[in-house]
Amino acid sequence: MRRLITAAGGAAAVAGCVAGLVYLGPGTPRPRTAAPPAAAPDARINPVDTARRATAAYPENPAVWAGLARAEIEQARTTLDAGRLDGADKALHRSLALDPTDNYGAVTGQGLLANARHEFSQGRAYGLRATRMAPDRADGYAVLADAEIQLGHYPQARAAVQRMLDIAPATAAYSRAAYDLETNGRPEDAAIALQRARDSAVSPDERAFTEARLGDLDWSLGKVDRAEQHYQRALAAVPDHPYGMSGIARVAAARGYTSKALTLYSRLAERTPSPQFLLEALDLRREADGSGRGSEKAALSAQLRMADADDGPVDPHLILYAADHDDPDVAVELARREWKHAHSVIVADALGWALHRAGRNTEALTYARRAVATGWKNALFLHHLGTIERALALPEGTRHLRESAALNPFLSLYRPDPDE
Numbered sequence: 001m002r003r004l005i006t007a008a009g010g011a012a013a014v015a016g017c018v019a020g021l022v023y024l025g026p027g028t029p030r031p032r033t034a035a036p037p038a039a040a041p042d043a044r045i046n047p048v049d050t051a052r053r054a055t056a057a058y059p060e061n062p063a064v065w066a067g068l069a070r071a072e073i074e075q076a077r078t079t080l081d082a083g084r085l086d087g088a089d090k091a092l093h094r095s096l097a098l099d100p101t102d103n104y105g106a107v108t109g110q111g112l113l114a115n116a117r118h119e120f121s122q123g124r125a126y127g128l129r130a131t132r133m134a135p136d137r138a139d140g141y142a143v144l145a146d147a148e149i150q151l152g153h154y155p156q157a158r159a160a161v162q163r164m165l166d167i168a169p170a171t172a173a174y175s176r177a178a179y180d181l182e183t184n185g186r187p188e189d190a191a192i193a194l195q196r197a198r199d200s201a202v203s204p205d206e207r208a209f210t211e212a213r214l215g216d217l218d219w220s221l222g223k224v225d226r227a228e229q230h231y232q233r234a235l236a237a238v239p240d241h242p243y244g245m246s247g248i249a250r251v252a253a254a255r256g257y258t259s260k261a262l263t264l265y266s267r268l269a270e271r272t273p274s275p276q277f278l279l280e281a282l283d284l285r286r287e288a289d290g291s292g293r294g295s296e297k298a299a300l301s302a303q304l305r306m307a308d309a310d311d312g313p314v315d316p317h318l319i320l321y322a323a324d325h326d327d328p329d330v331a332v333e334l335a336r337r338e339w340k341h342a343h344s345v346i347v348a349d350a351l352g353w354a355l356h357r358a359g360r361n362t363e364a365l366t367y368a369r370r371a372v373a374t375g376w377k378n379a380l381f382l383h384h385l386g387t388i389e390r391a392l393a394l395p396e397g398t399r400h401l402r403e404s405a406a407l408n409p410f411l412s413l414y415r416p417d418p419d420e
Helices: 020-024 047-057 062-079 084-098 104-116 120-133 138-151 154-167 171-183 187-199 204-220 224-237 242-254 258-271 275-289 295-309 316-325 328-339 345-357 361-372 379-391 396-407
Strands: none
Touching: 047 062, 047 084, 062 084, 062 104, 062 204, 084 104, 104 120, 104 138, 120 138, 120 154, 138 154, 138 171, 154 171, 171 187, 171 204, 187 204, 204 224, 204 242, 224 242, 242 258, 242 275, 258 275, 258 295, 275 295, 275 316, 295 316, 295 328, 316 328, 316 345, 328 345, 345 361, 345 379, 361 379, 379 396
């Protein structure tokens, strides 16, 4: 299994959850920098609180400050609370002030933070620096792999993940291997990698993450019953796990329990108002009653205005919302801005769809084809490509739309065709 990546052909891209914070995947092992001995981990204890106590006890130790930064970044990933990244930044500055020359933990932390903020070129630079500092440690390769994937450097990303598998075949490495395999059209092998990731998990968060990813993999192939089992296990590991809950909502919608699904989405939005969950709820509501209105639209519109006003990263789900529910020209502008930072297949799909909705189908086709070029069996990408091809009167459009429906017949619940 350690040579999982080598045989994969074509390009690869991280695909799990498109929100930038979740591109990080599960947490990687802590750096081996000398640090005070720690007590055995307790699943009931918040890792951030534990790390803060360590900084209070050992304020002059750079490793504990780097550990606090990593805990903050991991908490941001699991809660989707980007506000925690500021705390991580401050902790990294403190760590580097104490040790500015040979601080592997802080360098990898800087890379994780840059990737979380969609500053992937910086993340790549930190990842390369970390791997030069310690070629036999996995953390730097994790940072490098995530950055290379988002930059569209797929062979380099695969090499970094393979190195992780060789050094530390654990949850972080197997989950990234799964992304590579899935995006190369090998979902069965991706499932094996995720099972290895789950079996290697050392925390409830890691178990929940891998179970939710297994659920997403089954959902993407229309296997609702199996998907539900994984989502329930994610929730058993971490009650109210956002991706476990959203998965259960999708399962309810697929079984015709639209009201239950919308109730779950409402509960989820109260805790985690991410564009993905809000857009899923909005599209489901529009498919159910044709209204396309509700609290989700108001929340997404507010997020869209904020994204349009600043120069920060743009969630691809927010681009899709703007394309289908708000202003396609704004969607194109935001997608082009994100494309400057990230060339992943996810961003390519969002940009292609935004261009289509803005009536620029010839240009849209280029990006839609790029999105499917890895061979990923992604029903949404195929639906977008087929729709664009149909708009251009290309014969393959019908075939791609049929392939999309065959892969996941429940996608239509969430992608009501705005062109009809």
